[in-house]
Amino acid sequence: MTGKLPFRASFAVVVRAGGLVAAIIIVAIVFDLFNAAFLSIDVGISILRSMCSVAILGLGLTLVIISGEIDLSVGAMYGFASNILAVTWILGGLPIYLALPLTLVIGAVVGMCNGILSTWARIPSFIVTLGSYNLLYGLSLLVTNATTFNPVYPPDGSNVAAGQLKFFVGLTRQLGAHQLSAEIFWMIGAALVVGFVLHYSLFGFRLYAIGGNAAAARLARLPVDKYKILAFSAAGVLAALAGILDFSFVQTTQPDIGLSQTFPVFAAVVIGGASLSGGKGTIIGTLGGAFLLAELQTGLAVLSPGPYAQQIFLGVVTVGAVGLDIALSRFRSRRAA
Amino acid sequence: MTPGVSAAPLSKGGGIALRGLAKSYGNTRALQGLDLDLAPGEILGIAGPNGAGKSTLIRILAGEEDADAGQISNDDGHCTREFLAKHVAVVHQEPQLFPNLTVAENLLVGRERTRFFRPRIRQPDRELMSTMGILVHSNDAVSKVRLATRQRVEIGRALARNAKIFLFDEPNSALSADESRDLFRELHKVSEAGNIVILVTHRLDDLVRHTRRVALIRDGRIDGQLTGTGLTEEAIARLLVRGLEPDEKSNDAARRARKEPGEPPLLQVSAWCHTAKAFSNVEFALASREVVAVLGVEGSGAREVLRSIAGFENSRGDIRLRGREGVAHVRSATAYVAPSRSESLFHNLTVGDNILARLARPEIANIYGRLKKAEMQSRADVEIRRFWVKAESASQSITTLSGGNQQKVAIAQAILKRPQLILLEEPTRGVDIGSKREIYQLLRDFADDGAGVLMFCTEILEVFEAADRVLVFVQGRLAASIKTADHERIEELAATVARAAGEAV
CATH class of the missing domain: 3.40.50.300 (P-loop containing nucleotide triphosphate hydrolases)
Known part of the structure; x- marks a missing residue:
């Protein structure tokens, strides 16, 4: 009877991943029944484009959640990155080639501070990142003086070199006949890197152990604090990257941009199978979660029943997906017993 | 029969008789036909090796669990689980109190006698705290007072709800000598008041000094009792290991x-x-x-x-x-x-990953930190065999193994670190x-x-x-x-x- 265990384990993976895949397909079919044009390449590409920022933010959040911590500040960091880039480049005249790496470094430093406060200073990461969420929003308001920026129309007295503008906008330019945005390739590239780190590197192997049982990891002398700080730092860099890419795509930034991304990112990660108690989660799951959310958003935008529908669906899908996960794991443990 | 080892004396008047108690957890038989008599005014010592069934006996006596078979009776007949839960109090080595509440509030929880308003301390409770020597702490949070005081609070809680049977489970293991002396003074007072007192401890000197009768538990039943002059530390120590057959x-x-x-x-x-x-x-x-x-x-x-x-x-x-x-x-x-x-295993990982969890470069990763997945798999299979871990495969969840096999994994994990x-x-x-x-x-x-x-x-x-x-x-x-x-x-x-x-x- 125990001979079936590997089978059961793989069965569970299929059910879990399959549940998400099934949800994505069912939602697509339902939308197609209401609107015949839904199942098309153009809509697919549009969904992929609109999932980018949630997916890239989700990659970082997945690392932090697997390590057993939480990061509420990724959305705010996304906004701060976009604003600090606008201010240093458009207002400050710093060349884009310096402003971009600077923004990524700021993301890393913010993440590192979150990590250090959550480990060495022993402040719960929920509290630390609730604080940095507000702090980053405040800094966004401060540096932008509460105004919006667009590099195509710089404020009086500033000007943006044409070459630099072309380079910046080109980061997410549309490619080919189907208007495939380059942002999608950035997302795929980031997912490949983070996926490799999580699933094929010593860092990822240990991160699961640390998130599953931090006390045991300490007694086994694994570098618990260092790895958690690295996970937070990666989340900061990825949030900055998402902010930069969306700024390049939309070409405008506001002081409060990104704040509303906070909870959809969490939804994507937990729909993807990550556990808020740590030690569990995958990159492919997070991407699937982000895709499902973008699919719902796009489909509801096409049907346009009103802005209420998107929020209601987000709520139902989040609780439903996690509820399904708990029901499935109970089902599995009953079968195993 | 060894001198000093006698049959259990039967008690009359307020005593409790345990007959044929049995309890199993899965395949583990924790109790298998335990007979014991408890008499009021007597302090009974209980000793036994780990896993002999002491904690199971405590849980059943305290009404936390039902026995699979056998019965517990007093003069009026069968004692139900509710009866036991009401009349039996367990004093743990780590008292089970509400650390966020004050000493006085801890005495009140569960017997507030109010439906709406916040309960207040009454005179009897205050007198009780005074005789227990904890009145000075009545407004201190339990988490802030010393362990000895917390144990007094736990005893006080039991006295306040009129418990009749007191089980002391390794009560002084973390106390200083002075604190121990005070605790035993309290224990004797409880006994002299006509309550049944049971002392479960590994400390042989305490058993000899504070009890008149020691019952030894082994393999889920009473395996001899010591009384009178036969009750010495050496006699208990010999009894504890009697009949054990060490591996050749x-x-x-x-x-x-x-x-x-x-x-x-x-x-x-x-x-x-x-x-x-x-x-x-x-x-x-x-x-x-x-x-x-x-x-x-x-x-x-x-x-x-x-x-x-x-x-x-x-x-x-x-x-x-x-x-x-x-x-x-x-x-x-x-x-x-x-x-x-x-504290030693990672419940979210497989058996194989648990075994390899402490390794790093070069065993399971190359110099760039990339995992050597193929080597990890074959290494895990080898180590599972070498450490006699009974597992179907390295990729099954660690939680599916028995306790003994999990412990082998924990030890393998440490040994592999060389x-x-x-x-x-x-x-x-x-x-x-x-x-x-x-x-x-x-x-x-x-x-x-x-x-x-x-x-x-x-x-x-x-x-x-x-x-x-x-x-x-x-x-x-x-x-x-x-x-x-x-x-x-x-x-x-x-x-x-x-x-x-x-x-x-």
């Missing part, structure tokens, strides 16, 4: 006598003092290829000595591993295995007898490769079967270092240890 191989004198003379010690500890004073001035050495046990009841400092060498307890003094001094060096060259699997010295806390806690022997053999093989093993034990049998030498700790001091090979039989070792511990007090 483990008593092989040749195996134990193969320490090479003149070799410098692997571990050397001197003037070793615990910052929080659990032990002081400890001095001993451990040779290569030696398996040494540190033995002592809770509060003796034995556990803390082991943890301090692992670097988890602040201590001062001189510590050397292969001649090199310093806590940091010892820390980096040793591996530690925690007493509970919840430490010079492995430090284990209660290496076979909650492990079945077959796995125990396998674990002892694994540790022996590891030592034979030139390393050392130091383990904290609570059982003489474990010491006799697994160790070359035992360091006996009493009240924070190293009382004796005893070679197990000098003892043909486990009873002799038990008697030597009991004598050494008795002389040290």
Whole structure:
């Protein structure tokens, strides 16, 4: 009877991943029944484009959640990155080639501070990142003086070199006949890197152990604090990257941009199978979660029943997906017993 | 029958009789036909090795669980679980109170006698606190008062709800000598008031000093009682190990006598003092290829000595591993295995990943940090066989293994790190007898490769079967270092240890 265990384990993976895949397909079919044009390449590409920022933010959040911590500040960091880039480049005249790496470094430093406060200073990461969420929003308001920026129309007295503008906008330019945005390739590239780190590197192997049982990891002398700080730092860099890419795509930034991304990112990660108690989660799951959310958003935008529908669906899908996960794991443990 | 061992005296008037109690958890038979009589005004001592069924008996008596078979009755007939829950109070070594509430509020919880308003302390409660000597603390949060005070609060809670049967479960294991004395004064008062008092403890001297009758539990039943002049520490110690059949191989004198003379010690500890004073001035050495046990009841400092060498307890003094001094060096060259699997295993990982969890470059990753997945898989399969882990495959969840096999995984995880010295806390806690022997053999093989093993034990049998030498700790001091090979039989070792511990007090 125990001979079936590997089978059961793989069965569970299929059910879990399959549940998400099934949800994505069912939602697509339902939308197609209401609107015949839904199942098309153009809509697919549009969904992929609109999932980018949630997916890239989700990659970082997945690392932090697997390590057993939480990061509420990724959305705010996304906004701060976009604003600090606008201010240093458009207002400050710093060349884009310096402003971009600077923004990524700021993301890393913010993440590192979150990590250090959550480990060495022993402040719960929920509290630390609730604080940095507000702090980053405040800094966004401060540096932008509460105004919006667009590099195509710089404020009086500033000007943006044409070459630099072309380079910046080109980061997410549309490619080919189907208007495939380059942002999608950035997302795929980031997912490949983070996926490799999580699933094929010593860092990822240990991160699961640390998130599953931090006390045991300490007694086994694994570098618990260092790895958690690295996970937070990666989340900061990825949030900055998402902010930069969306700024390049939309070409405008506001002081409060990104704040509303906070909870959809969490939804994507937990729909993807990550556990808020740590030690569990995958990159492919997070991407699937982000895709499902973008699919719902796009489909509801096409049907346009009103802005209420998107929020209601987000709520139902989040609780439903996690509820399904708990029901499935109970089902599995009953079968195993 | 050994002198002093007598049949249980039958009690009349307010007593409780336990007949044929049985309880199983899965395949483990915790109690199998236990008979015991409890009399009011008497303090009954209960002793027994770990896993003998003491905690199960406590849980059933306290009404926390039902027995599978047998019955508990008083003069009026059968005692229901509700009756027991109402009249039996357990005083734990770590009191189970509400740490966020004050001492006075703790006395009130569960008997508030109000439907709407916040309950208030009344005069009887105040008098009770005054006689218990905790009135001065009545407005302090329980988390802020000392352990001895918390135990008084737990006793007070039981008295306030008119409990009639008091179970003291290792109550003084973490108390100082003075605090212990006060606690036992309280225990005698409770007994003299006509209550039934049961003292469960590993401390033989307390059993002899404070009880008139000691019942020994083994394999889920009463295996002899000691009363009157037959009640001595040595008699209990002998009774505790009576009938145990150590493994033939483990008593092989040749195996134990193969320490090479003149070799410098692997571990050397001197003037070793615990910052929080659990032990002081400890001095001993451990040779290569030696398996040494540190033995002592809770509060003796034995556990803390082991943890301090692992670097988890602040201590001062001189510590050397292969001649090199310093806590940091010892820390980096040793591996530690925690007493509970919840502190040594990663429940979210597979069996194979748990075994490999402490490894790094170059064993499981290349210089760029990329995991060598194929090597990891074959290595996990090899180690599962080498460490006798009974698992279907390396990719099954660790939670599907039995306790004994999980413990083998925990030990394998530490040994694979190739430490010079492995430090284990209660290496076979909650492990079945077959796995125990396998674990002892694994540790022996590891030592034979030139390393050392130091383990904290609570059982003489474990010491006799697994160790070359035992360091006996009493009240924070190293009382004796005893070679197990000098003892043909486990009873002799038990008697030597009991004598050494008795002389040290």
